[in-house]
Amino acid sequence: MPDCRWPGFGYNSRMSDSSSTAPSALSAIRNRIARAAAAAGRPVDGITLVAVSKTFGADVISPVIAEGQRVFGENRVQEAKGKWPELCAQHRGIELHLIGPLQTNKVRDALHLFDVIHTLDRPRLAQVLADEIGRSGRTPGLFVQVNTGAEPQKAGVSVEGLPAFLDLCRETHRLPVQGLMCIPPVHEQAGPHFALLSELARRYGLAKLSMGMSGDFEDAIAHGATHVRVGSAIFGAR
Numbered sequence: 448m449p450d451c452r453w454p455g456f457g458y459n460s461r462m463s464d465s466s467s468t469a470p471s472a473l474s475a476i477r478n479r480i481a482r483a484a485a486a487a488g489r490p491v492d493g494i495t496l497v498a499v500s501k502t503f504g505a506d507v508i509s510p511v512i513a514e515g516q517r518v519f520g521e522n523r524v525q526e527a528k529g530k531w532p533e534l535c536a537q538h539r540g541i542e543l544h545l546i547g548p549l550q551t552n553k554v555r556d557a558l559h560l561f562d563v564i565h566t567l568d569r570p571r572l573a574q575v576l577a578d579e580i581g582r583s584g585r586t587p588g589l590f591v592q593v594n595t596g597a598e599p600q601k602a603g604v605s606v607e608g609l610p611a612f613l614d615l616c617r618e619t620h621r622l623p624v625q626g627l628m629c630i631p632p633v634h635e636q637a638g639p640h641f642a643l644l645s646e647l648a649r650r651y652g653l654a655k656l657s658m659g660m661s662g663d664f665e666d667a668i669a670h671g672a673t674h675v676r677v678g679s680a681i682f683g684a685r
């Protein structure tokens with residue numbers, strides 16, 4: 448099991464949770480997720496809220512942990528390494544998700560810190576991940592990022608390249624790919640991209656879908672998202 452407690456930080460079993468009385472942004476998002484799930488006829492426990500805490504420090508993150516949130520997303524390994532080991536030592540059961548690009552020279556650190564990686568997107572990374580998983584014995588949850596909008600500047604496997612890439616990951620490297628992830632183009636309707644990702648996951652036998660951000664997570668849930676990545680709607684503007 449990956450575990451974001453970095454060596455050198457002791458485990459602190461003291462529970463620091465406390466409930467606050469003011470209705471929070473987090474509880475508003477939880478309510479919206481529950482309503483979107485109900486509208487889609489889906490059980491709410493099939494949807495994981497990944498609270499995207501990138502750029503925010505422990506002072507902003509701690510109150511959200513105190514409200515009971517345990518699943519957090521970060522987009523940079525280095526930044527996560529700077530703030531999460533201590534937070535993980537202070538709070539039980541934190542689960543960290545990497546949602547940003549992963550360089551091969553950061554794979555070792557990433558496997559130490561993150562329970563789930565949403566951005567597996569190229570053969571070299573698959574190779575290095577497989578090697579490091581073998582070496583460390585830590586196996587993260589894995590999503591393959593798909594560039595559904597075929598944007599040249601954006602990470603992700605092309606839709607056409609997906610079957611061969613999944614074969615490489617699953618057959619050659621024995622990587623336990625669980626799902627697909629996408630970031631739709633900013634200036635397009637997200638719905639068709641969510642529908643496409645959902646169809647691809649069905650076609651290739653993958654159960655999980657990481658899609659939907661602050662502006663469109665309800666739409667993503669309607670299209671079958673199992674993981675919504677919500678940052679600014681919880682933590683405020685970056």
Ligand SMILES: *Cc1c(COP(=O)(O)O)cnc(C)c1O
Nearest residue numbers: 499522546660661676677678679
């Ligand atoms: C920052 C980020 C998010 C969260 O975006 P918000 O609009 O703040 O909710 C989700 N996914 C990825 C990949 C991100 O980089």
